[in-house]
Amino acid sequence: MAGTEVISSSENNDQFFEGVEKLIEIWFTPVKHADLRKITRQQWENVLKIVRCEIISFTQSDQVDAYVLSESSMFVSRRRWILKTCGKTTPLRCVRAVLQLAQEAAGHSRVHNVFYSRREFARPAAQLQPHDNFDSEVELLDSFFGDGRAYIMGPEKDCWYLYTLLPLEGTVDALEKEQADDEDISYSGPEPDQTIEILMSDLDPAVMDIFTRATSANAAEATKASGIDKLIPGMVIDDYLFDPCGYSMNGVAKDGCYMTIHITPEPACSYVSFESNVSAASYEALLARVLAAFRPDKFLVTVFATKDSPAADASRQIKKFSSQGVYEQKDAQFCRFSGYDLHYALFAKFPS
Numbered sequence: 007m008a009g010t011e012v013i014s015s016s017e018n019n020d021q022f023f024e025g026v027e028k029l030i031e032i033w034f035t036p037v038k039h040a041d042l043r044k045i046t047r048q049q050w051e052n053v054l055k056i057v058r059c060e061i062i063s064f065t066q067s068d069q070v071d072a073y074v075l076s077e078s079s080m081f082v083s084r085r086r087w088i089l090k091t092c093g094k095t096t097p098l099r100c101v102r103a104v105l106q107l108a109q110e111a112a113g114h115s116r117v118h119n120v121f122y123s124r125r126e127f128a129r130p131a132a133q134l135q136p137h138d139n140f141d142s143e144v145e146l147l148d149s150f151f152g153d154g155r156a157y158i159m160g161p162e163k164d165c166w167y168l169y170t171l172l173p174l175e176g177t178v179d180a181l182e183k184e185q186a187d188d189e190d191i192s193y194s195g196p197e198p199d200q201t202i203e204i205l206m207s208d209l210d211p212a213v214m215d216i217f218t219r220a221t222s223a224n225a226a227e228a229t230k231a232s233g234i235d236k237l238i239p240g241m242v243i244d245d246y247l248f249d250p251c252g253y254s255m256n257g258v259a260k261d262g263c264y265m266t267i268h269i270t271p272e273p274a275c276s277y278v279s280f281e282s283n284v285s286a287a288s289y290e291a292l293l294a295r296v297l298a299a300f301r302p303d304k305f306l307v308t309v310f311a312t313k314d315s316p317a318a319d320a321s322r323q324i325k326k327f328s329s330q331g332v333y334e335q336k337d338a339q340f341c342r343f344s345g346y347d348l349h350y351a352l353f354a355k356f357p358s
């Protein structure tokens with residue numbers, strides 16, 4: 007597919023694929039009748055050409071349209087757009103086109119907030135501009151959004167980059183209220199929101215085998231054998247098994263929650279990402295289930311939660327998570343943004 011480049015390593019002839027994704031999430035200020043789902047599939051296909059990837063599957067709930075892509079996933083809801091792409095894709099190159107479509111086709115002209123994040127790539131120099139370094143990514147984001155802030159968390163090789171807007175405390179709510187009054191929508195305050203992401207590397211080869219065509223006949227078989235279907239109950243699953251290996255899935259629930267998992271099983275570069283906006287008072291059990299399913303040697307976890315989210319405390323608990331002595335916490339950081347708290351933590355298996 008357009009963005010797929012499997013590079014051969016000259017050292018050991020192992021196949022290399024950059025599983026690490028770039029993740030962009032844009033929230034628009036609510037406007038009566040505005041809805042990003044008015045953007046047609048053909049229009050999204052044109053946008054994704056700029057990114058160098060394609061739509062391979064689609065599912066939806068009442069609140070969210072979920073696309074499995076040749077390189078990861080896209081989620082579209084009334085006022086939130088999420089694009090997560092791996093390999094050598096170029097998601098930031100399509101932002102201008104998305105902002106234009108949001109205005110012209112969906113009725114959204116005001117950006118409420120933006121989150122762009124990614125882990126350090128296994129091979130940063132192999133990325134295409136602007137993704138070959140964070141400074142260029144920030145420069146491009148600033149050219150769209152103006153008042154962004156950039157953060158780098160964690161130690162150099164395992165660091166996690168984040169760009170977000172930093173409206174003054176209270177401004178976002180005031181803007182939303184003002185907009186709601188103008189539009190005659192009853193304003194019920196900012197929506198509680200939360201996202202947990204678990205980015206895992208150096209995974210158990212026996213688990214990774216499940217995500218090859220040699221072991222699993224199809225995606226549904228891999229989903230069941232790995233226990234992915236049991237991670238979060240009530241999800242309608244749309245899964246895809248690549249040939250000869252590789253796996254992607256989106257899950258959508260009736261209440262609007264989503265989950266998404268992407269797997270690069272090649273032994274030289276094994277990588278799995280898990281993400282969901284499911285709300286929970288504690289993420290400890292979910293994290294334990296994800297780790298038991300994939301058995302990574304190393305993982306980093308991030309939790310964003312608004313102050314009124316049931317997960318507001320869950321993000322603090324991540325700091326204490328130790329998984330019965332299997333993992334050691336290597337680093338932890340905390341940031342307070344307007345309306346959101348963010349926790350980042352890095353874990354590695356205790357040496358056996």
Ligand SMILES: C[S@+](CC[C@H](N)C(=O)[O-])C[C@H]1O[C@@H](n2cnc3c(N)ncnc32)[C@H](O)[C@@H]1O
Binds near residue numbers: 012092093254277
């Ligand atoms: C799209 S998937 C999931 C990537 C994800 N970001 C992750 O967490 O690793 C990538 C895996 O599928 C494999 N693959 C096979 N055919 C592919 C294709 N046509 N496009 C993208 N990946 C493909 C890659 O080698 C890799 O193992």
